[in-house]
Amino acid sequence: MSDRSTGAATWPRLKRPALVVAAVGLLFAAGVVALPGTAGAATTLGASAAARDGRFFGTAVAAGKLSDSAYTTILDREFNAVTPENEMKIDATEPQQNQFSYANADRIVAHARGLGMQVRGHTLAWHSQQPGWMQNMSGSALRQAMLNHVTQVATHFRGQVAWWDVVNEAFADGSSGARRDSNLQRTGNDWIEAAFTAARAADPNAKLCYNDYNTDNWTAAKTQAVYRMVQDFKNRGVPIDCVGLQSHFTGGSSYPSNYRTTLSSFAALGVDVHITELDITNAPATAYTSVTNDCLAVARCRGITVWGIRDSDSWRSGESPLLFTSSGGKKAAYTSVLTALNNGAPPTGPTTPPTTPPTVPPTTPPGGGSCTASITPGTVWADRYNTTVTVTGSTTWTVTIDITAPQKVSTTWNGTFTWSNNGNTMTIKPNGSGNTFGFTTMTNGNTTARPRITACTTS
Numbered sequence: 001m002s003d004r005s006t007g008a009a010t011w012p013r014l015k016r017p018a019l020v021v022a023a024v025g026l027l028f029a030a031g032v033v034a035l036p037g038t039a040g041a042a043t044t045l046g047a048s049a050a051a052r053d054g055r056f057f058g059t060a061v062a063a064g065k066l067s068d069s070a071y072t073t074i075l076d077r078e079f080n081a082v083t084p085e086n087e088m089k090i091d092a093t094e095p096q097q098n099q100f101s102y103a104n105a106d107r108i109v110a111h112a113r114g115l116g117m118q119v120r121g122h123t124l125a126w127h128s129q130q131p132g133w134m135q136n137m138s139g140s141a142l143r144q145a146m147l148n149h150v151t152q153v154a155t156h157f158r159g160q161v162a163w164w165d166v167v168n169e170a171f172a173d174g175s176s177g178a179r180r181d182s183n184l185q186r187t188g189n190d191w192i193e194a195a196f197t198a199a200r201a202a203d204p205n206a207k208l209c210y211n212d213y214n215t216d217n218w219t220a221a222k223t224q225a226v227y228r229m230v231q232d233f234k235n236r237g238v239p240i241d242c243v244g245l246q247s248h249f250t251g252g253s254s255y256p257s258n259y260r261t262t263l264s265s266f267a268a269l270g271v272d273v274h275i276t277e278l279d280i281t282n283a284p285a286t287a288y289t290s291v292t293n294d295c296l297a298v299a300r301c302r303g304i305t306v307w308g309i310r311d312s313d314s315w316r317s318g319e320s321p322l323l324f325t326s327s328g329g330k331k332a333a334y335t336s337v338l339t340a341l342n343n344g345a346p347p348t349g350p351t352t353p354p355t356t357p358p359t360v361p362p363t364t365p366p367g368g369g370s371c372t373a374s375i376t377p378g379t380v381w382a383d384r385y386n387t388t389v390t391v392t393g394s395t396t397w398t399v400t401i402d403i404t405a406p407q408k409v410s411t412t413w414n415g416t417f418t419w420s421n422n423g424n425t426m427t428i429k430p431n432g433s434g435n436t437f438g439f440t441t442m443t444n445g446n447t448t449a450r451p452r453i454t455a456c457t458t459s
Helices: 017-029 045-051 069-078 103-114 139-156 191-202 221-236 259-267 285-297 332-343
Strands: 056-061 081-084 118-126 163-168 207-212 242-245 272-280 301-306 372-381 384-392 397-402 408-413 416-419 425-429 436-442 452-458
Touching (some): 045 056, 045 332, 056 069, 056 103, 056 118, 081 103, 118 191, 118 272, 191 221, 207 221, 221 259, 221 408, 259 272
Parallel strands (some): 118 163, 163 207, 272 301
8 A cells, every 4th residue: 555645566566244235325315326127237346245145345535535525426326345445544543642633534435334344344453654752762661552452453443443454564575485674573583473462452342453465476475474464363263354355456467367276275274265455457357357256266365455446546547446436437347357256156165075085095104213194185175175194103293295286284183383485384282182183185286196204303
């Protein structure tokens, strides 16, 4: 998203059924949702998304544009969710320490909720758009100030916000898979989970999300790093409900072919997935259609938010990346998205396992000392399969397992797992759950390869 103070890009620099029903009902009453003869068809993005199992199709909103009737006409007609573009960020809500300012954010929230729209809170903790007083802090003082900000802002909007982007853009770009070096990161590596814990206490009914950009390609180091953090949080009970992919694409070529794999892999961890800040250079209809179809294909992809309404409202206005022209006209991409939403088939998921597991014999490689490990194939369903490994001969062991790319492990249990930089080699140690552990692997198009134990050593 853009930095409000400079306008410069900062990415290389993205239920409540009663509310959804209310949104559709209000729009229908206003005469802006027409239901043609074909059952399930709708003529607006939000209404069509809501018909797909209660999904949302939202947009970023600026408070200063709510007085523009052309802007609000499209907003009120087309969308069933909104994200304040800048009005809930740290510099806007706490310009001076412990002096909070909510007028512009309240205005957006009131407008949205008055039409039955859901609201996404964006964002509680971020290294960017911090007010000067916070930029000058460090260490424990900064940690406490950050937690106080999370608590105060989430408490103010309690009951009004459906989802919070609790933490935004905390991972570095490039191949390191590391956390971003920021003043918040330097308060301690647990700052992200501390923010989530504070947000849960302040607003127990809101869904809590982690949001980042350049996390669209499943094989990217940054994507894998975020995935491992979410997996770790789920394993340890840190409150996290959803992951947001910003998906600022630079054209058809930057839409990754494995985007659906990314969505389904995060969903397999037991979190919802949201496309939170979608915009695509020159708004190619094919790329917008692909993104929409990918979301519809994953049951836990709960919706899409475009980062602005008209091209003139975009932080990338010179690239014409949105669904409406600067004059408010519908582009071909708009029509293709609406068609995809109306034609969207019910998503498929791992609900009906096939009767036959993969045929893979137990594997017992050479071990260190008396340690051996054996693979037992498990349940197969849709595009993934389970594997169980049993270690014999020792209770203090280390097992190494290779996964053949593009297959990726999506879920683990009963062991402490660490990963190689490329994410294709697992090292597992006991975590007190005994000598049997397991994991789920997504095939990602390769249905023949199976995990291989390469070492079992005692310690």
